[in-house]
Amino acid sequence: MLRCMAANGLELLITCSNGLQMPDRPDPVVHLCGYRSVGESFAVLCRSGGAKLIVSPAADAERVAAWGSPGASIATDDIVAALGQESKGYNANAGGVAIVGIDALPHGMAEQLLAIYEGAVLSFDGAFYKSNGRKTSAEIARARRAAAIAEQGLERLFELARPGIRECDLAVELNSHMKSQGADDNFLMLCASPHNPAVMPSSNRKIEAGDVLITELTPSYEGQFVQICRTVAIGPPRAELPEKYDLVLRAMWAGIETIRPGIPMSQVCAAIDAVLVAAGYAEYCRPPHMRRRGHGLGSGSVAPGDVAANNDTILEEDMIFVVHPNQYLPETGYLMCGEPVRVTATGAETLSRKTAAFATLAP
Amino acid sequence: MRNTALLTGPYDWDPALLPLSEFEERLAAVRRVLAMQGATALLVHGNSIEHGALAYLTGFTPKLGPAFALVPRDGPIRILASGGSGMIGSAKLLTWVEDIQPLGNLRNPLSEWLGNIARDGRAVIGLWGGIKLAQRPYIATAVAIQPIGTMIDLDEPLDALRRRKSLLELKLLRESCRSLTIAGDVFERIASDGSGPRAAALAAERAAYAHGAQDFRILASARSGGPPLALDGPADLHIAPLLACLAVRFAGYWSEGFVTVAAPPDRALVRAEAALKAMLREAGPGATAGDLRRAAAPHLPPYKFHPMVDSTIGNGIGLSLEESPIPSRNENFQLEADCVYTLRCGAMGEGSDNAIVSAMVAVSEAGTNIIWPSKNYPADPEILRGSR
Numbered sequence: 001m002l003r004c005m006a007a008n009g010l011e012l013l014i015t016c017s018n019g020l021q022m023p024d025r026p027d028p029v030v031h032l033c034g035y036r037s038v039g040e041s042f043a044v045l046c047r048s049g050g051a052k053l054i055v056s057p058a059a060d061a062e063r064v065a066a067w068g069s070p071g072a073s074i075a076t077d078d079i080v081a082a083l084g085q086e087s088k089g090y091n092a093n094a095g096g097v098a099i100v101g102i103d104a105l106p107h108g109m110a111e112q113l114l115a116i117y118e119g120a121v122l123s124f125d126g127a128f129y130k131s132n133g134r135k136t137s138a139e140i141a142r143a144r145r146a147a148a149i150a151e152q153g154l155e156r157l158f159e160l161a162r163p164g165i166r167e168c169d170l171a172v173e174l175n176s177h178m179k180s181q182g183a184d185d186n187f188l189m190l191c192a193s194p195h196n197p198a199v200m201p202s203s204n205r206k207i208e209a210g211d212v213l214i215t216e217l218t219p220s221y222e223g224q225f226v227q228i229c230r231t232v233a234i235g236p237p238r239a240e241l242p243e244k245y246d247l248v249l250r251a252m253w254a255g256i257e258t259i260r261p262g263i264p265m266s267q268v269c270a271a272i273d274a275v276l277v278a279a280g281y282a283e284y285c286r287p288p289h290m291r292r293r294g295h296g297l298g299s300g301s302v303a304p305g306d307v308a309a310n311n312d313t314i315l316e317e318d319m320i321f322v323v324h325p326n327q328y329l330p331e332t333g334y335l336m337c338g339e340p341v342r343v344t345a346t347g348a349e350t351l352s353r354k355t356a357a358f359a360t361l362a363p
Numbered sequence: 364m365r366n367t368a369l370l371t372g373p374y375d376w377d378p379a380l381l382p383l384s385e386f387e388e389r390l391a392a393v394r395r396v397l398a399m400q401g402a403t404a405l406l407v408h409g410n411s412i413e414h415g416a417l418a419y420l421t422g423f424t425p426k427l428g429p430a431f432a433l434v435p436r437d438g439p440i441r442i443l444a445s446g447g448s449g450m451i452g453s454a455k456l457l458t459w460v461e462d463i464q465p466l467g468n469l470r471n472p473l474s475e476w477l478g479n480i481a482r483d484g485r486a487v488i489g490l491w492g493g494i495k496l497a498q499r500p501y502i503a504t505a506v507a508i509q510p511i512g513t514m515i516d517l518d519e520p521l522d523a524l525r526r527r528k529s530l531l532e533l534k535l536l537r538e539s540c541r542s543l544t545i546a547g548d549v550f551e552r553i554a555s556d557g558s559g560p561r562a563a564a565l566a567a568e569r570a571a572y573a574h575g576a577q578d579f580r581i582l583a584s585a586r587s588g589g590p591p592l593a594l595d596g597p598a599d600l601h602i603a604p605l606l607a608c609l610a611v612r613f614a615g616y617w618s619e620g621f622v623t624v625a626a627p628p629d630r631a632l633v634r635a636e637a638a639l640k641a642m643l644r645e646a647g648p649g650a651t652a653g654d655l656r657r658a659a660a661p662h663l664p665p666y667k668f669h670p671m672v673d674s675t676i677g678n679g680i681g682l683s684l685e686e687s688p689i690p691s692r693n694e695n696f697q698l699e700a701d702c703v704y705t706l707r708c709g710a711m712g713e714g715s716d717n718a719i720v721s722a723m724v725a726v727s728e729a730g731t732n733i734i735w736p737s738k739n740y741p742a743d744p745e746i747l748r749g750s751r
């Protein structure tokens with residue numbers, strides 16, 4: 001990052017977090033220093049090598065002190081004022097300051113920050129994440145653990161998903177189960193109906209025989225999210241379901257088998273689309289039916305970004321992302337399959353041990 | 364409290380708990396404020412971090428990103444919700460409002476709606492719930508409003524409406540407190556049995572959900588007697604004394620309580636409880652933060668005020684965990700009638716010799732009711748004092 005700052009003529013880098021860590025949205029504070037703040041926070045890096053973490057709330061003082069070296073952090077209820085005090089020692093001109101992640105801050109805080117650093121560079125986000133899009137060995141280990149937890153969550157789903165249970169109660173129980181396995185958060189979408197228009201957050205609706213249950217289980221382990229996407233028939237499936245699911249699965253594997261270092265992400269998307277287009281579903285490979293075929297996995301950097309036709313990010317070894325065709329088809333509704341993958345020296349490794357297959361549960 | 368990536372509990376609007384008539388009364392009150400403020404229309408913002416204002420008016424809980432209720436002075440409300448068009452069906456279950464549209468890029472759907480509102484000339488558009496509105500949607504909002512009028516912040520007059528709790532809201536808050544009690548009891552039992560805070564938290568969470576909670580959050584000590592913090596990492600060693608802050612949401616309404624799990628007799632806990640009791644005896648309409656601190660102070664020595672509660676002895680609570688105004692260090696912050704507060708007191712000694720306790724109170728001119736007690740507190744309802 002220091003080299004990247006030097007190349008861009010920056011003296012000071014300020015990264016901002018709103019304290020909401022998500023699987024598909026980057027958190028630059030987490031990416032820069034690994035700290036997951038409860039409230040808004042700044043991580044500040046000077047080209048001279050100095051660094052400071054300023055977090056809220058003040059009550060988090062002991063947590064942040066335990067995380068970092070003495071003097072490297074401040075916990076306060078007014079992080080902008082604290083940054084303003086710190087900035088007096090930074091001696092950086094306006095053009096030499098870049099702010100990353102300001103869009104996610106509450107606007108009042110963002111305006112205060114811009115008042116301190118008038119003229120700061122606000123277009124450094126791309127370079128910031130691009131400078132290191134590979135996961136570290138520690139992040140990869142966490143991703144493997146998160147993938148194992150997701151699969152344990154799926155096993156629990158197979159035990160519990162029956163007619164009569166509410167979607168939200170099932171989601172809550174899966175969430176609790178994955179927490180008991182070590183997950184610290186979860187972006188857990190789960191819904192069911194005979195014909196799903198999309199995957200949605202869980203409602204109070206009771207699952208019924210004849211439903212198609214779709215879910216994305218997205219546990220985070222020590223801040224690293226991983227996602228698996230699955231489809232489960234509640235009771236004997238309609239004849240077309242296994243057939244169409246096989247099509248979506250083939251599309252997913254076409255994408256995964258395309259992955260290797262040096263290719264643009266758009267090629268992965270194209271490989272998935274090609275299978276579905278060949279089957280006559282070109283119309284469903286475009287918005288509003290389709291926006292992306294997967295995405296990077298945070299909560300720090302989400303490089304290499306979306307598995308999308310317009311993403312020309314070049315894949316590198318040890319990048320991690322989820323490939324999920326997740327396709328709406330008029331005959332079946334929305335079908336989900338998705339695997340987290342790590343880019344290897346020669347291809348891709350799926351992080352899940354038991355990959356997606358159409359599942360049927362007895363009603 | 365740590366934010367969660369996606370809310371998963373039972374959030375669909377339940378008219379049996381919150382009937383349409385309650386929302387109609389709220390909407391009428393909000394529109395009276397709009398008229399007094401000279402506002403043509405109102406934008407009510409919420410996101411998954413903070414959505415108290417949006418929930419107050421619509422019952423809607425944004426799960427996937429920002430959402431806005433678009434409220435004209437007359438006529439139906441529209442909600443713009445994050446998520447694709449295929450997700451609108453799920454969003455509709457969360458609210459009594461019938462007109463739900465995808466938020467999209469925000470600017471276009473907002474401009475379209477504002478164009479109809481401001482057909483007759485310049486408009487004044489109120490914004491409510493903007494405290495956590497992120498920079499990007501704020502700019503989109505400002506850009507959409509700029510051609511047709513001006514934007515004014517209506518947080519203060521409208522927050523005053525939702526601070527005052529109706530009888531129905533008090534009932535729901537009491538239900539929330541009941542879930543909190545159940546979760547707190549489970550937490551204390553598991554933690555006392557030698558388990559770590561993580562296992563105790565998980566058991567408490569399950570108990571809260573089993574009793575109808577929508578959400579459960581917790582902070583707990585990371586060392587003996589340490590302040591309640593977000594739980595990090597899978598390690599789960601037994602900790603004693605264990606200080607924790609638990610929060611439960613039921614039908615949109617939060618309850619929050621601090622507990623200290625320690626083997627008796629715990630001197631810090633005894634002092635903290637005595638100080639809190641003294642604070643509660645003073646907690647009537649018009650009591651200031653300074654009054655409450657002064658009431659508590661004589662009961663703490665040789666302990667000091669715990670630093671975690673020294674700066675904020677409590678706050679309003681309801682559809683948000685912290686309802687404005689936040690007392691912070693403002694000694695003149697006054698408790699108001701018909702509002703609900705969580706009040707805290709803590710004793711800090713040497714090393715691990717610390718305790719924090721709290722209570723939730725419903726303040727009224729007729730007296731103050733404790734609606735959530737830490738252990739050793741009088742059962743609900745307990746009228747402590749009349750109006751000042």
